[in-house]
Amino acid sequence: MMGKSYKVIEVFFSRKAINASEFKTVNLDKIDTDGLMYFKDLVDDEIFQSNLEKLEKLSSTTGCQGELDLEMFLTSNDYVLNAENSSGSSANFGCSKRVFETLASPTKTIKNMLAAPSSPSSPANGGSIKIVQMTPVTSAMTTAKWLRDVISSLPDKPSSKLEEFLSSCDTDLTSDVVKRVSIILEAIFPTKSIDRGTSIGLNCANAFDIPWAEARKMEASKLYYRVLEAICRAESQNNNVNNLTPLLSNERFHRCLIACSAELVLATHKTVIMMFPAVLESTGLTAFDLSKIIENFVRHEETLPRELKRHLNSLEEQLLESMSWEKGSSLYNSLVVARPSLSTEINSLGLLAEPMLSLDGIVARQSIHPDGLPPTPSKRQPSAGPDGNCYPQSPKRLCTESRNSLVERNSQTPPPKQSQTGLSILKAKYHPLQATFASPTVSNPVSGNEKCAVVGVQIFFSKILKLAAIRIRNLCERLRHEELTVSVYNIFKQILDQQTALFFNRHVDQIILCCLYGVAKVSQLSLTFKEIVNNYKREPQCKPEVFRSIFVGSTNRNGGFGSRHVDIIVFYNQVFVPTVKPLLVALMPSSTRPEDKRNTNSISSILFSQFKPANSPLNSSYN
Numbered sequence: 135m136m137g138k139s140y141k142v143i144e145v146f147f148s149r150k151a152i153n154a155s156e157f158k159t160v161n162l163d164k165i166d167t168d169g170l171m172y173f174k175d176l177v178d179d180e181i182f183q184s185n186l187e188k189l190e191k192l193s194s195t196t197g198c199q200g201e202l203d204l205e206m207f208l209t210s211n212d213y214v215l216n217a218e219n220s221s222g223s224s225a226n227f228g229c230s231k232r233v234f235e236t237l238a239s240p241t242k243t244i245k246n247m248l249a250a251p252s253s254p255s256s257p258a259n260g261g262s263i264k265i266v267q268m269t270p271v272t273s274a275m276t277t278a279k280w281l282r283d284v285i286s287s288l289p290d291k292p293s294s295k296l297e298e299f300l301s302s303c304d305t306d307l308t309s310d311v312v313k314r315v316s317i318i319l320e321a322i323f324p325t326k327s328i329d330r331g332t333s334i335g336l337n338c339a340n341a342f343d344i345p346w347a348e349a350r351k352m353e354a355s356k357l358y359y360r361v362l363e364a365i366c367r368a369e370s371q372n373n374n375v376n377n378l379t380p381l382l383s384n385e386r387f388h389r390c391l392i393a394c395s396a397e398l399v400l401a402t403h404k405t406v407i408m409m410f411p412a413v414l415e416s417t418g419l420t421a422f423d424l425s426k427i428i429e430n431f432v433r434h435e436e437t438l439p440r441e442l443k444r445h446l447n448s449l450e451e452q453l454l455e456s457m458s459w460e461k462g463s464s465l466y467n468s469l470v471v472a473r474p475s476l477s478t479e480i481n482s483l484g485l486l487a488e489p490m491l492s493l494d495g496i497v498a499r500q501s502i503h504p505d506g507l508p509p510t511p512s513k514r515q516p517s518a519g520p521d522g523n524c525y526p527q528s529p530k531r532l533c534t535e536s537r538n539s540l541v542e543r544n545s546q547t548p549p550p551k552q553s554q555t556g557l558s559i560l561k562a563k564y565h566p567l568q569a570t571f572a573s574p575t576v577s578n579p580v581s582g583n584e585k586c587a588v589v590g591v592q593i594f595f596s597k598i599l600k601l602a603a604i605r606i607r608n609l610c611e612r613l614r615h616e617e618l619t620v621s622v623y624n625i626f627k628q629i630l631d632q633q634t635a636l637f638f639n640r641h642v643d644q645i646i647l648c649c650l651y652g653v654a655k656v657s658q659l660s661l662t663f664k665e666i667v668n669n670y671k672r673e674p675q676c677k678p679e680v681f682r683s684i685f686v687g688s689t690n691r692n693g694g695f696g697s698r699h700v701d702i703i704v705f706y707n708q709v710f711v712p713t714v715k716p717l718l719v720a721l722m723p724s725s726t727r728p729e730d731k732r733n734t735n736s737i738s739s740i741l742f743s744q745f746k747p748a749n750s751p752l753n754s755s756y757n
Contacts, residue, residue, distance in 0.1 A: 143173060144173075146188070147176060147185060149173045149176055151171040151172070151173060152171065152172045152173070154170040154171060154172040177279070182279070186272065186275065189269070189271050273441045274404070276439050276440075277402045277442055280437065280442075281399070285353055285356050285357050286352075288356040288357075288359070288360055289359075290352055290355060291359070292308060292363075293359065293363060295363055295367075296362060296363040296366065299363070299366040299370070299378060299382070302378070303377075303378060303379040303382055303383065304379045304383075307379075307383060310383075311362075311382075311388065314385075314389075315355050315358055315359075315388075315392055316355075317493050317496060317497060318389060318416075318417055318493075319351040319354055319355060319392065319396060320351070320500065321416045321417065321496050321499075321500055322351075322354070322393075322396045322408075322413055322416045322417070323347040323350050323354075323396070324347065324500055325343075325348060325351075350399050350400070350403065354392070354395045354399045355395075357395040357399065358391055358392050361391060361395065361431055362388075364435065365391075365434050365567065366378060369381060369567060369568070378568075381567055384572070385490070386571055387427070387571040389418065389423075389490075390419060390571075392417065393417045394424065394427055394428065394431045394446070396413050397446075398438075398445070398446070400413070401442060402442070410449055416496075418490045418491035418495075418496060419490070420458075420462065420463045420487055421452075421453045421457035421458045421463055422464045422465035422594070423464055424449075424453060425453040425454060425458055425597070426571060428449065428453075429450075430567060432446055450597075451601060451675065454594075454597055454598055455641055455643060455675070456640075456641040456642065458594070459638060459640060459641075460639065461483070461484065461639060462485070462486075462487050462488065463485070463487055464487040465591075466480045466487065467486055467487050467574055467587075468587040468590050469591060471574040471575055471585050471587035471588075472574070472585065472587040472588045476634060476635060479638070483638060483687065485638060485639070569586050569590075570589065570590055570593065572586040574586055575587065598630060598642060599626075599630065601642065602623065602626050602627075602642060602646060603623055605643065605646055605673070606619055606622050606623050606626065606650070608673065609646070609650060609669060609673065610622065610650070612669045612672065613650075613666065613669050615659065615661065618650065618653050618654065618657065621653045621657070622646070622653045625652065625653060625714070625717055625721070626645060626646060626649045628717050633713050633714065636709070636710070636714075638685075639697075640684060640685055643670070643675070643676075643680050644684050644702065644705065647663075647666055647667070647670060647680075647702060648702070648705070648706045648710040648714075649714075651663055651706060652706075652710070652711070652714065652718045653718070653721065654666075655718075656718050656719070657721070667681050667702065680702075682702075683701070684699060684701065684704075684705040685697060686698055686704075686705060686708065686709055
């Protein structure tokens with residue numbers, strides 16, 4: 135197979151294949167070249183563009199219009215397939231998914247997002263347009279070229295400017311930064327073993343993995359240093375930041391930055407055995423932690439190729455829609471401070487995150503002898519706990535005490551006014567990273583009258599609202615009920631602000647689907663759950679478990695708390711409507727809105743989804 139590939143390349147590019155073992159270069163010095171062939175100057179700058187154009191021309195001429203093309207599935211899922219039937223009429227299978235590169239920016243208002251123009255290929259417009267996309271070959275070559283030309287040429291240690299920032303802190307943090315990146319990247323790209331010193335890199339036994347993993351560690355560290363310096367420059371120019379020490383000494387901030395750098399390296403090299411969220415597991419981070427850094431990473435690395443930006447945006451959507459709401463997310467550690475009224479439920483469900491694994495713990499978990507790596511920075515600064523503070527204890531230290539104390543400490547604090555949080559969610563207000571990554575209980579350095587947890591939750595909620603606005607608009611367009619968009623969004627926003635617990639252990643899309651059905655009910659539209667779910671299935675982010683398996687809490691006979699999973703209709707009737715009923719009733723026309731309790735039953739009959747138990751929703755009996 136490889137021999138045939140070499141011959142095709144020779145003919146197509148007019149380049150002679152040379153035994154790689156006879157043609158050593160800097161790019162090959164750490165690679166086992168046995169059996170490999172080398173094509174001289176194939177991707178050099180002088181001829182790269184012309185070779186790329188040849189590939190594009192070949193791709194366009196060999197493909198047939200209207201046929202299923204594997205390329206459509208290998209490239210970004212920003213657009214869904216439009217096909218033509220045999221009679222020549224256009225059968226539109228979906229609307230385009232909007233590119234969401236500025237997901238975390240709070241500067242755009244929801245009004246603008248809801249009013250954004252529809253795609254020419256959206257169901258609302260009934261049209262079809264040919265989208266020019268990058269091919270897999272183009273994408274791979276572009277990202278690899280960026281990594282080789284921009285990142286690989288960087289120094290493998292902090293630059294003089296970065297060292298200046300690090301040394302200007304209350305204590306010189308340069309050595310801590312270098313030691314930390316070595317330990318964390320060794321956890322992601324392991325190359326050592328305590329037993330024989332052989333490779334355990336990426337769970338492969340081949341010794342070829344050692345130089346590969348070492349090269350990836352080097353690339354990730356260079357990218358990390360580059361973005362860290364850019365962030366330091368930006369933060370130092372902010373009038374609200376007088377000292378970078380709180381940020382540069384924050385363990386969680388550095389790990390998030392390292393994890394993001396490693397993830398981009400893995401994505402560039404298409405490392406399928408280290409798929410996301412592997413970097414979270416290796417670094418001891420939670421989804422909520424990583425969601426804080428992605429926007430800043432993209433903003434401060436201006437050379438990042440478009441495909442890698444899209445990759446990060448895709449990851450951020452996963453973090454926002456469900457991963458940050460899962461049990462053990464550090465989001466809940468912030469919520470018990472920002473919303474003390476939620477403490478009891480968070481504690482009863484056991485949702486709080488455990489203390490972040492120490493650097494010593496990461497070394498021990500990888501079964502790597504500490505002598506094989508530089509001493510950890512935790513000797514001078516203990517490892518970070520759930521709030522970014524430090525816990526020098528065992529890496530497997532039970533966190534019951536710290537979690538309970540966090541809840542107890544904030545349960546007596548009067549809850550903030552709900553309207554205050556809701557109104558400030560979308561304000562275009564800059565918050566330094568220092569406030570974003572600080573301990574939830576620390577006062578915001580910009581405005582000392584609020585805790586950093588409030589800042590973090592507001593920023594996170596603004597991202598959730600932006601994502602929900604786009605998905606609500608897309609689904610309403612697909613259902614051809616665009617008039618429901620604003621009402622559905624407003625209900626969703628009120629639930630996020632006033633009934634936040636409805637999101638716990640659930641997927642954002644589950645709340646969107648219920649909001650859409652509830653608004654349709656009070657609007658007296660004949661829109662069934664079956665129609666909504668069938669159209670939702672065409673959305674690029676759809677997963678069957680979203681409408682088939684929804685978490686529902688329950689109390690057992692002994693007073694203990696348990697859980698079960700139900701389908702979307704059972705969840706809507708048993709949990710959603712009882713919780714959101716007052717908000718839905720407020721949308722009703724005054725003529726049908728109940729003026730007294732006597733109309734409650736009639737209102738309930740309108741709101742609840744009617745279906746016979748024999749007709750399981752899982753058998754597509756959505757009503």
